[in-house]
Amino acid sequence: MSSAGILVVEDDDVxxxxxxxxxxxxxxxxxxxxxxxxxAAAATADIGLVILDLGLPxxxxxxxxxxxxxxRSDLAIVILTAREQEVxxxxxxxAGADDYxxxxxxxxxxxxxxxxxxxxxxxxxxxATEPLTVGAVRVxxxxxxxxxxxxxxxxxxxxxxxxxxxxxxxxxxxTRERLMREVWDTEWMGSTKTLDTHVLGLRHKLGHDAITTxxxxxxxxxxx
Amino acid sequence: MSSAGILVVEDDDVxxxxxxxxxxxxxxxxxxxxxxxxxAAAATADIGLVILDLGLPxxxxxxxxxxxxxxRSDLAIVILTAREQEVxxxxxxxAGADDYxxxxxxxxxxxxxxxxxxxxxxxxxxxATEPLTVGAVRVxxxxxxxxxxxxxxxxxxxxxxxxxxxxxxxxxxxTRERLMREVWDTEWMGSTKTLDTHVLGLRHKLGHDAITTxxxxxxxxxxx
DNA sequence: CGCGCGAGGTCAACGCGAGGTCAAAGCTGG
DNA sequence: CCAGCTTTGACCTCGCGTTGACCTCGCGCG
Numbered sequence: 001m002s003s004a005g006i007l008v009v010e011d012d013d014v015x016x017x018x019x020x021x022x023x024x025x026x027x028x029x030x031x032x033x034x035x036x037x038x039x040a041a042a043a044t045a046d047i048g049l050v051i052l053d054l055g056l057p058x059x060x061x062x063x064x065x066x067x068x069x070x071x072r073s074d075l076a077i078v079i080l081t082a083r084e085q086e087v088x089x090x091x092x093x094x095a096g097a098d099d100y101x102x103x104x105x106x107x108x109x110x111x112x113x114x115x116x117x118x119x120x121x122x123x124x125x126x127x128a129t130e131p132l133t134v135g136a137v138r139v140x141x142x143x144x145x146x147x148x149x150x151x152x153x154x155x156x157x158x159x160x161x162x163x164x165x166x167x168x169x170x171x172x173x174x175t176r177e178r179l180m181r182e183v184w185d186t187e188w189m190g191s192t193k194t195l196d197t198h199v200l201g202l203r204h205k206l207g208h209d210a211i212t213t214x215x216x217x218x219x220x221x222x223x224x
Numbered sequence: 225m226s227s228a229g230i231l232v233v234e235d236d237d238v239x240x241x242x243x244x245x246x247x248x249x250x251x252x253x254x255x256x257x258x259x260x261x262x263x264a265a266a267a268t269a270d271i272g273l274v275i276l277d278l279g280l281p282x283x284x285x286x287x288x289x290x291x292x293x294x295x296r297s298d299l300a301i302v303i304l305t306a307r308e309q310e311v312x313x314x315x316x317x318x319a320g321a322d323d324y325x326x327x328x329x330x331x332x333x334x335x336x337x338x339x340x341x342x343x344x345x346x347x348x349x350x351x352a353t354e355p356l357t358v359g360a361v362r363v364x365x366x367x368x369x370x371x372x373x374x375x376x377x378x379x380x381x382x383x384x385x386x387x388x389x390x391x392x393x394x395x396x397x398x399t400r401e402r403l404m405r406e407v408w409d410t411e412w413m414g415s416t417k418t419l420d421t422h423v424l425g426l427r428h429k430l431g432h433d434a435i436t437t438x439x440x441x442x443x444x445x446x447x448x
Numbered sequence: 449c450g451c452g453c454g455a456g457g458t459c460a461a462c463g464c465g466a467g468g469t470c471a472a473a474g475c476t477g478g
Numbered sequence: 479c480c481a482g483c484t485t486t487g488a489c490c491t492c493g494c495g496t497t498g499a500c501c502t503c504g505c506g507c508g
Contacts, residue, residue: 073347086330093336098344099323100337106310112317113324120322123297124348144397144438156494157440194496196456203457215455215504380483418485420467427468439466439493 004048004121005029006114007041009064010080011056019051026111028118035059047075048121049114054081054092062095069096074124076117080105134170135224137206139163153205158183162198166211166221175218229253229270230338233288234277234304243275250335252342259283270409271299272345273338278305278316286319293320295411298348300341304329358394359448361430363387377429382407386422390435390445399442 006028010016016032023030033041035056041047050068054061061081068077078099079092092100099113131140138147141164146153155163161183166174179195180186199219203211212220230252234240240256247254255271259280274292278285285305292301301321305312308326316324323337355364362371365388370377379387385407390398403419404410423443427435436444 086332089330089333090336093333093340096343098340106313108310109313109317112314116317116322119320120344142396143444144441157438158495192497193456193458197458197496199456200458213456382484416486417467417469421469421485424468424470437467 004118005031005046007047007050008032009050009056010053011035012053015053022107022111023114026114028114049076049078049117051078051080051114052097054079054083062091065092065095065097074121076121078110078113078117080110132164132167134167134221135210137163137167137210139167148206155205156201158198159201159205163202163206166202166219170221171223173214173218173220177218179218229255229272231271231274232256233259233274233280235259235280236277239277246331246335247338252338273300273302273341275302275304275338276321278303278307286315289316289319289321298345300345302334302337302341304334356388356391358391358445361387361391361434363391372430379429380425382422383425383429387426387430390426390443394445395447397438397441397444401442403442 006023008016008019008023008030010019010032011034013034016034020030020032029046031041031047052061052065052068054065056064061079065077065079068075076099077097078101079097080101080103081088081092082103083089084102089100089102098117101110101113131138133139136149139160140146144160146155146160146163162179165179165182176195177187180188184194199211210222212222214220230247232240232243232247232254234243234256235258237258240258244254244256253270276285276289276292278289280288285303289301289303292299300323302323302325303316303321304325304327305316306327307313313324313326322341325334325337353366355362355366357363360373363384364370368384370379370384370387386403389403389406400419401411404412408418423435434446436446438444
């Protein structure tokens with residue numbers, strides 16, 4: 001649901017298979033298209049990045065690139081081609097591509113450039129900005145607001161941070177150490193009731209069963 | 225407020241002058257910095273793209289890049305360097321750069337890549353010229369005018385910038401750090417009431433509930 | 449089987465410091 | 479030198495985090 005998929009448009013089966021395999025091994029969702037009618041696929045699917053081979057037979061790759069850009073201004077387009085003339089590079093970039101690699105390309109460089117593009121995609125529609133809903137509880141980290149059964153909760157700053165972290169790990173145990181580290185920015189824990197008190201506050205506002213105590217470990221936000 | 229500005233970080237006077245001249249002739253607002261020290265401070269709100277030479281004396285260009293990326297996730301960073309090893313390219317991109325060109329670079333290609341990055345920046349933060357309306361409040365950034373319930377507001381310059389930013393992020397939390405950075409062009413925050421005072425002024429003119437305080441975080445413009 | 453310990457729960461109170469408010473001083477361009 | 483704008487500083491308020499006292503409960507151990 002979260003990370004955007006990659007579409008590989010490449011007619012050479014060997015290169016395409018290699019690309020798909022290595023990208024897949026890096027954890028990306030990858031799809032492949034052998035011929036250049038990819039506008040529909042890129043528009044419909046959950047594609048964030050297109051790796052486009054300009055050497056497609058019968059099709060003008062530049063025109064494909066231009067159509068892709070016209071359809072999706074947010075798409076990342078990386079052109080991959082044997083044409084190394086400066087005029088080709090300029091034409092490709094001006095047709096809407098974000099990056100241009102000349103074959104034979106170096107695999108580690110391609111992967112690093114893909115990482116850079118995916119990182120930039122993530123910076124725009126960051127996961128942290130998407131509201132998070134578990135059961136009756138909903139948290140919008142961008143707005144720093146939270147609701148229960150549609151009613152907004154009045155949370156204190158630390159309560160909000162605590163709830164956001166617990167909810168992002170809903171159903172899983174979160175250790176006291178991690179809570180102290182990520183919410184309070186400290187390793188120290190010793191002899192205080194700070195964390196317990198804030199959990200208490202959350203339980204008052206969410207219902208006592210929303211957060212389960214894991215003795216000697218930490219807490220877990222319950223998914224119904 | 226448009227982020228079309230380009231910052232050239234380059235110690236070689238000849239190359240830098242050439243870059244600045246040609247970029248300027250293309251209509252970009254360009255600034256130049258000879259050394260990499262105060263880069264983080266120099267990458268203020270009006271800069272959208274940084275061209276970063278890694279050959280700076282005394283400074284670790286990769287570290288500069290990493291600091292830039294940490295400070296501004298939306299910045300476009302283009303590394304320009306003589307180091308052509310694949311391992312250097314990967315290191316540069318993984319340090320947060322969006323693009324990597326090896327010297328001697330081809331000018332037309334550099335310009336095409338700059339166009340591609342600027343185009344993408346424009347696609348994201350697009351309509352700085354479009355009037356913006358949220359609830360009863362309306363802001364025209366091009367004309368630098370603002371209205372409430374159809375009546376024009378008399379805003380001071382800084383108040384206008386502050387309102388424009390808060391409104392562009394209406395419904396979302398905006399941190400004090402970001403407000404200081406983008407309205408006041410400074411990282412510094414110490415012990416002044418500058419921001420608070422301007423928020424006070426806005427509240428007088430917009431109604432006290434228009435802007436919500438988020439303790440320890442920043443402010444949020446409320447959408448009704 | 450029951451006892452004791454320690455982890456966690458609960459609550460009230462305290463003190464800090466972020467933010468609000470206003471007035472006066474400091475700028476800066478005309 | 480004036481006029482508007484911005485910044486600063488003093489003072490105040492109150493929300494919030496922390497703490498400590500006391501209680502409860504689960505669990506291991508004798």
